[in-house]
Amino acid sequence: MCALKLGLVTRSHAGGYVVFLPEDGVTLNCQARGRIKKERSSILVGDRVELGELDLNRKEAVIIRCLERSSQSSRPNIANVDQVVIVQAIAQPEWNQLWCDRYIVHFQLEMPDTMPILCINKCDLAPGDQALSLRNIYEELGYRVLLCSAASGIGMNELAELLSGRITVLAGPSGVGKSSLLNRLEPDLNLKTGIMENEFGVGRHTTTASELYQINPHFENLMLSSTQKSDVAWVADTPGFNLSELRCPEPQEVMWQFPEIVKLKDSCRFSNCTHLVEEGCVVLEEVNREDTSPVLVERYKSYASIMEQSKEAYDERRATSTKIESTTKIDGGTVIPKLKGKYRAASRRKEKQRVIYDLSSDHDSDDIEDDNYEDEDDDEFTDE
Numbered sequence: 161m162c163a164l165k166l167g168l169v170t171r172s173h174a175g176g177y178v179v180f181l182p183e184d185g186v187t188l189n190c191q192a193r194g195r196i197k198k199e200r201s202s203i204l205v206g207d208r209v210e211l212g213e214l215d216l217n218r219k220e221a222v223i224i225r226c227l228e229r230s231s232q233s234s235r236p237n238i239a240n241v242d243q244v245v246i247v248q249a250i251a252q253p254e255w256n257q258l259w260c261d262r263y264i265v266h267f268q269l270e271m272p273d274t275m276p277i278l279c280i281n282k283c284d285l286a287p288g289d290q291a292l293s294l295r296n297i298y299e300e301l302g303y304r305v306l307l308c309s310a311a312s313g314i315g316m317n318e319l320a321e322l323l324s325g326r327i328t329v330l331a332g333p334s335g336v337g338k339s340s341l342l343n344r345l346e347p348d349l350n351l352k353t354g355i356m357e358n359e360f361g362v363g364r365h366t367t368t369a370s371e372l373y374q375i376n377p378h379f380e381n382l383m384l385s386s387t388q389k390s391d392v393a394w395v396a397d398t399p400g401f402n403l404s405e406l407r408c409p410e411p412q413e414v415m416w417q418f419p420e421i422v423k424l425k426d427s428c429r430f431s432n433c434t435h436l437v438e439e440g441c442v443v444l445e446e447v448n449r450e451d452t453s454p455v456l457v458e459r460y461k462s463y464a465s466i467m468e469q470s471k472e473a474y475d476e477r478r479a480t481s482t483k484i485e486s487t488t489k490i491d492g493g494t495v496i497p498k499l500k501g502k503y504r505a506a507s508r509r510k511e512k513q514r515v516i517y518d519l520s521s522d523h524d525s526d527d528i529e530d531d532n533y534e535d536e537d538d539d540e541f542t543d544e
């Protein structure tokens with residue numbers, strides 16, 4: 161038996177966890193120690209963990225403890241991520257502004273401390289200036305944009321530079337080429353990629369689970385500085401999400417996901433404006449101006465669509481929510497668990513009613529029993 165060592169969880173599956181041990185450069189199959197299982201604190205891909213009961217011959221160990229996380233995203237369920245690269249294809253599947261904006265909003269909500277980076281892939285298929293104009297749109301809004309092609313190798317150097325020394329999540333709809341980009345950077349990975357069966361190229365969810373890959377070894381082929389070459393790059397390949405899996409903000413939060421609308425909001429004379437229908441709203445006026453920028457028009461469509469969805473979800477929640485009685489009460493700053501109605505002491509009013517019943521001689525004894533029985537479960541007066 162050896163001393164404790166630190167490892168990085170690269171994959172989680174039904175039978176346990178795959179953990180990389182940097183010190184020895186080996187990958188181990190691990191189980192979580194019973195106490196961690198009991199605490200139900202799940203271990204995520206990207207977690208740094210302390211290992212015990214190490215058996216390097218059998219490549220097995222036990223996860224003793226999970227170190228504190230610097231960040232956590234719930235979809236994909238990954239810890240300690242430094243940055244997110246959202247991959248979208250310019251063709252096959254056809255470029256879709258709403259999809260792109262939905263992914264951006266999702267990751268702005270998931271990881272508010274990191275600005276998502278946009279990677280427009282399949283540029284070998286793009287006619288003319290389409291890719292450049294898309295890059296201008298998003299750069300103008302403050303996002304970093306990479307134009308790439310896993311097929312021809314365009315932009316691979318810039319992508320490798322970006323990944324170097326960091327833990328990155330590659331996310332995007334199915335079929336846009338996330339796994340292909342990783343294969344291009346590190347051919348030994350040999351990740352399964354989809355087959356484009358038709359010109360629409362709709363993805364078929366070839367990647368089904370999030371997994372972290374180390375992609376340095378082949379960086380020698382790329383023109384990087386010596387420090388960038390030595391820095392470890394970990395990249396999580398993830399499955400494409402369905403539209404319903406992407407996070408939708410609360411109605412009052414939607415505007416904050418669109419920097420160009422935030423810029424205009426101060427000139428709007430309505431304080432709680434949704435910028436959808438209000439007459440005289442500055443944002444609407446700006447969007448409807450004849451010489452307005454096509455960027456604003458397209459992005460506004462995404463804003464309006466997300467806002468509509470958000471309001472629908474909000475209204476549905478309001479219509480279906482029911483009031484739940486609190487299970488605790490606060491007495492002078494102390495939180496006291498509330499007993500269920502039938503275990504609570506009867507209120508003074510109930511006691512009084514009981515005395516009146518007992519004293520009255522002409523009542524029917526059956527009525528008393530019934531009334532007292534009803535009282536027991538009647539919570540209405542117990543908190544007086």
Ligand SMILES: Nc1nc2c(ncn2[C@@H]2O[C@H](COP(=O)(O)OP(=O)(O)OP(=O)(O)O)[C@@H](O)[C@H]2O)c(=O)[nH]1
Nearest residue numbers: 282310311335336337338339340353354365366367
């Ligand atoms: N022309 C062209 N085809 C590409 C490019 N990148 C990927 N493809 C093709 O697109 C298809 C889908 O690629 P994948 O890498 O499987 O896409 P993915 O994003 O990993 O898809 P999921 O795993 O389903 O989420 C494959 O047939 C690739 O060969 C590219 O830059 N240019």
Ligand SMILES: [Mg+2]
Nearest residue numbers: 338339366367
């Ligand atoms: Mg894939």
